[in-house]
Amino acid sequence: MTTATTGSTAAGRDGGSPGSASAGGAGVGDAVAVAVTDVPSTQVTATPGRRAAGRRNRGRNLLLALWLPVVLLVGWWFLSANSTSPYFPPLQVILQSVWDEWVIGDAKTQLWPSLRHLALGFIGGSLLGVLGGALLWRLPVLRKGTNPIVYFLYVLPAPALLPAMIALFGLGEARQVALIAFGATWPALLNTLDGMRGIDQVKFDTARAMKFSSLRTVTAVVLPGASPQIAAGLRASLQVSIILMVVSEMIAASEGIGYFILYAQTVFAIVTMWSGIVVLSVLGTLLNYLFVFAEHRLLGWYHGSRAVGTDKA
Amino acid sequence: MTQTLGAHAAGATPAGPPVLDVAGLRKVFNVGRPDERMAIDDVTFDVVKGEFVCIVGPSGAGKTTLLRCISGLSAPTRGTVQFEGTALTEVPDQLGVVFQDYGRSLFPWFTNGSNIALPLKARGVGREERTKRVNEVLTEVGLGHVEKQYPWQLSGGMQQRVAIARTLSYKPDLLLMDEPFASVDAQTRFDLEDLILEVREEAGITVVLVTHDIDEAIYLSDRIVVLSGSPSKVREIVTVPLGRDRDQVATRSSEEFLELRRHLLSLVMPH
Numbered sequence: 001m002t003t004a005t006t007g008s009t010a011a012g013r014d015g016g017s018p019g020s021a022s023a024g025g026a027g028v029g030d031a032v033a034v035a036v037t038d039v040p041s042t043q044v045t046a047t048p049g050r051r052a053a054g055r056r057n058r059g060r061n062l063l064l065a066l067w068l069p070v071v072l073l074v075g076w077w078f079l080s081a082n083s084t085s086p087y088f089p090p091l092q093v094i095l096q097s098v099w100d101e102w103v104i105g106d107a108k109t110q111l112w113p114s115l116r117h118l119a120l121g122f123i124g125g126s127l128l129g130v131l132g133g134a135l136l137w138r139l140p141v142l143r144k145g146t147n148p149i150v151y152f153l154y155v156l157p158a159p160a161l162l163p164a165m166i167a168l169f170g171l172g173e174a175r176q177v178a179l180i181a182f183g184a185t186w187p188a189l190l191n192t193l194d195g196m197r198g199i200d201q202v203k204f205d206t207a208r209a210m211k212f213s214s215l216r217t218v219t220a221v222v223l224p225g226a227s228p229q230i231a232a233g234l235r236a237s238l239q240v241s242i243i244l245m246v247v248s249e250m251i252a253a254s255e256g257i258g259y260f261i262l263y264a265q266t267v268f269a270i271v272t273m274w275s276g277i278v279v280l281s282v283l284g285t286l287l288n289y290l291f292v293f294a295e296h297r298l299l300g301w302y303h304g305s306r307a308v309g310t311d312k313a
Numbered sequence: 314m315t316q317t318l319g320a321h322a323a324g325a326t327p328a329g330p331p332v333l334d335v336a337g338l339r340k341v342f343n344v345g346r347p348d349e350r351m352a353i354d355d356v357t358f359d360v361v362k363g364e365f366v367c368i369v370g371p372s373g374a375g376k377t378t379l380l381r382c383i384s385g386l387s388a389p390t391r392g393t394v395q396f397e398g399t400a401l402t403e404v405p406d407q408l409g410v411v412f413q414d415y416g417r418s419l420f421p422w423f424t425n426g427s428n429i430a431l432p433l434k435a436r437g438v439g440r441e442e443r444t445k446r447v448n449e450v451l452t453e454v455g456l457g458h459v460e461k462q463y464p465w466q467l468s469g470g471m472q473q474r475v476a477i478a479r480t481l482s483y484k485p486d487l488l489l490m491d492e493p494f495a496s497v498d499a500q501t502r503f504d505l506e507d508l509i510l511e512v513r514e515e516a517g518i519t520v521v522l523v524t525h526d527i528d529e530a531i532y533l534s535d536r537i538v539v540l541s542g543s544p545s546k547v548r549e550i551v552t553v554p555l556g557r558d559r560d561q562v563a564t565r566s567s568e569e570f571l572e573l574r575r576h577l578l579s580l581v582m583p584h
Contacts, residue, residue, distance in 0.1 A: 202417040203418070205386055205410075205412065206418045208403075208404055210431055210435055211404065211435045211436065212431075213435065216434070216435060225420075302422070305463065
């Protein structure tokens, strides 16, 4: 029974400083400092003036995002220039090695198995997570019953399961994909569950009043309503997946970028090792950017409404 | 206690079977548990075709609960609700609900056009017909071409117009509104009140509106159902003999209006 006025009548259309969804790095490789910024949100109505302001904003955000990585890279370049330590070769040498090994050479063939495992594991785990989260949301009894187990598995460090995965799936690709999928499942699952539980009851009342079928309620209310948090979960899943991709390639594997890095270290090819780390961090950064870009495309409404500040859902 | 007698004589409402018939409605939450709470004790009233009925009552009188029960969103503990002669089990096809808070009832992930088209889609209306109807109904609520924008790009009053348009899109027989103007500023509120009177006049729609604002109730209604505090009963059903033509300035300052206002205040205010 709400008789009080609860509505916020924020009428204006805000000039639109895009939501500042900042994020950490890709979670792997600390050799290159990575900073991920927000991709500007898509404002549906953009007058020329606002568009210009948006461009100025974008330019400023880009500068803000880039100055630290640039400073660190330049610092690394000059500080390491005269390095004679075998463990910390000059950046110039490392980049030369990246060029020789990965661009001209055939080290890039190591990327395909890695990416294949990552894609299969991440997609499989995410699907499992979203479906599982939806199931737990729909069935409170199941939720209460499995709650301790879910959290137990969530906090269990996935790399610790690698020996078990080897025992279960052998040494082939299956155990790598299975490990990545296992790790990717939990952030997706818990965020999906949280997101669906957070949907306003009024939205469901509205759906019932409009005579939605169950299917339409799922596609038009539940999924879009939970989508911002599902996306946040998938992003965490992606980062876990990248970590597990590398870890699984470092033990009892014969290919992949993780294997490449570890092998280079064991044969004391330190420069080559560093080149692998650089490529890995660039890969992680690119994947993260790709994800953020897609998220902002798909959830334009969410970032737009947050910028205006009227959506309370 | 319930004085429905003679009420139908009011205004130009044609006699006929009631669109909505609420009899002996009671709603108790958490039945049989320690936190059992009776929100509505005993409510009886009916609404005939074309009528505009407001339900007023003090804060916490269970107005929203009552609206949820008479819309079929919530089952009463006792008593019956009949819509066009049929007992309610679900929300009927020909019933429209407008919720208080447009920010919560509109779907921010859809454009205004898609929001309005949703109930039509759910009823299997084709794309072409939907587009046509969306345009019609936007004009009806006094909005231009906002169908490609999102709700959150509009002002509060415009958003509530979109919410009303969405409900009108499938031409319901009965419009149930839960404090629909509580979340907008005073000027917008007057505009929306007049809009809903116009819509009612043009579409020949029957309206039941829940409000805590006595002035609004008198201005809009043919009859007012006054509820007591929680658990609510019907204290009185007041006929509003102000005719069909209402004007924000003239009506609200008329002698009859002030007289009704005094009477309703004495009913609603605690003694």
